[in-house]
Amino acid sequence: MFGRSLVCTACRASARGAVRLQPKRSHATKTPEPAGSFGKSVKRLTEINSVYAPKGFDDLESTDLAAYWDTIPPNAQDLAYADKVFKRSRHSPVKLFSAAKFRTIPFDSNEPEVAFIGRSNVGKSSIINALTESKICYTSKHPGKTTEMNAFGIGGTKGGESKIVLLDMPGYGKASRREWGIEIMKYLQQRKQLRRTYLLIDSLHGLKDTDKEILSLFRQYGISHQIILSKIDRILAPRLNKGIKEFTEKKREVRISKLNQLKKIMETMRPIVQPIGVSAGPGSLGEMLGCTTVAKLSPPSQNCLGISSIRWSILQATGLTGDIKSEEFKSPTLSSSEPHNDTTTPEFTFDK
Ligand SMILES: Nc1nc2c(ncn2[C@@H]2O[C@H](COP(=O)(O)OP(=O)(O)OP(=O)(O)O)[C@@H](O)[C@H]2O)c(=O)[nH]1
Numbered sequence: 001m002f003g004r005s006l007v008c009t010a011c012r013a014s015a016r017g018a019v020r021l022q023p024k025r026s027h028a029t030k031t032p033e034p035a036g037s038f039g040k041s042v043k044r045l046t047e048i049n050s051v052y053a054p055k056g057f058d059d060l061e062s063t064d065l066a067a068y069w070d071t072i073p074p075n076a077q078d079l080a081y082a083d084k085v086f087k088r089s090r091h092s093p094v095k096l097f098s099a100a101k102f103r104t105i106p107f108d109s110n111e112p113e114v115a116f117i118g119r120s121n122v123g124k125s126s127i128i129n130a131l132t133e134s135k136i137c138y139t140s141k142h143p144g145k146t147t148e149m150n151a152f153g154i155g156g157t158k159g160g161e162s163k164i165v166l167l168d169m170p171g172y173g174k175a176s177r178r179e180w181g182i183e184i185m186k187y188l189q190q191r192k193q194l195r196r197t198y199l200l201i202d203s204l205h206g207l208k209d210t211d212k213e214i215l216s217l218f219r220q221y222g223i224s225h226q227i228i229l230s231k232i233d234r235i236l237a238p239r240l241n242k243g244i245k246e247f248t249e250k251k252r253e254v255r256i257s258k259l260n261q262l263k264k265i266m267e268t269m270r271p272i273v274q275p276i277g278v279s280a281g282p283g284s285l286g287e288m289l290g291c292t293t294v295a296k297l298s299p300p301s302q303n304c305l306g307i308s309s310i311r312w313s314i315l316q317a318t319g320l321t322g323d324i325k326s327e328e329f330k331s332p333t334l335s336s337s338e339p340h341n342d343t344t345t346p347e348f349t350f351d352k
């Protein structure tokens with residue numbers, strides 16, 4: 001019964017003589033966040049050196065988990081606005097349609113769409129759940145869970161249409177089917193409402209041949225696309241699945257080196273996703289976003305790590321950044337492309 005000590009971890013540490021550079025903030029002394037700040041206590045990564053190992057991930061900035069080579073990173077105000085647009089309500093998110101064939105997709109909608117594609121099991125459905133603060137998509141540890149093109153609307157109001165449509169796509173690779181690839185390629189090529197395609201790459205496994213193949217099709221057919229590195233918890237803290245607390249107890253040096261490792265992965269991927277001198281169309285947007293759906297910021301934000309930046313990117317892709325003043329992309333040539341005239345449907349073998 002008395003096997004477990006009733007003394008808290010911090011007291012035990014100080015009793016052992018551990019030096020804590022800053023006192024641990026108790027809930028009782030916590031100052032309330034100012035209204036509209038969305039509870040983000042954001043510090044620069046470089047400042048982490050001068051303070052003790054931070055709690056959780058709350059102090060990270062969007063630039064710490066992403067690379068903005070050709071675009072302007074969002075500021076705190078942009079991210080707060082994006083979170084607000086995606087905020088869950090009675091009318092958001094809503095399931096709009098499921099379609100196995102491109103021709104059965106409702107063609108008369110006006111809402112801008114963004115699609116999430118990638119290898120099976122890379123985390124596409126989980127990201128949509130994180131973006132929409134819901135469990136609207138089915139997820140599974142077994143590949144091949146999503147078998148149709150599923151559309152979800154967000155930002156809707158009572159009696160009003162959704163503002164943005166998110167498309168969850170079946171994956172390619174393991175447990176995939178050839179016909180899925182054909183229908184998805186038709187959608188990517190012909191859908192007028194499509195503003196951007198997010199290609200998810202598992203941060204631990206990196207780019208596979210099938211990813212490279214689809215990247216080349218994106219360029220060939222002028223499909224505007226951006227890379228999201230999924231499951232970055234596997235890079236930042238391999239044992240994070242056992243609980244975020246475990247990571248917070250690690251030393252700050254370990255954490256900084258993990259963040260640097262993440263940046264290195266992005267830098268290594270850059271020349272492949274943005275190949276120089278390749279004549280067949282524009283590469284991916286010069287902005288790579290890292291995210292995880294298993295690590296959350298502390299309340300009241302409780303957003304999954306990196307999710308706000310993806311929300312902002314979707315707002316930019318769909319032209320719905322509202323009144324927020326954000327500078328234009330530095331390199332528009334990399335972010336969008338002229339529609340391609342070639343309407344022949346390329347075959348991408350999803351069942352590889
Ligand atoms: N560690 C970790 N696991 C994740 C993360 N996101 C999703 N997963 C897990 O990865 C598995 C696959 O997630 P899904 O969202 O179903 O993947 P998907 O890409 O939609 O898969 P398909 O529909 O089969 O193509 C599930 O077991 C998730 O719990 C993440 O950020 N970190």
Ligand SMILES: [Mg+2]
Nearest residue numbers: 124125145146
């Ligand atoms: Mg899925």
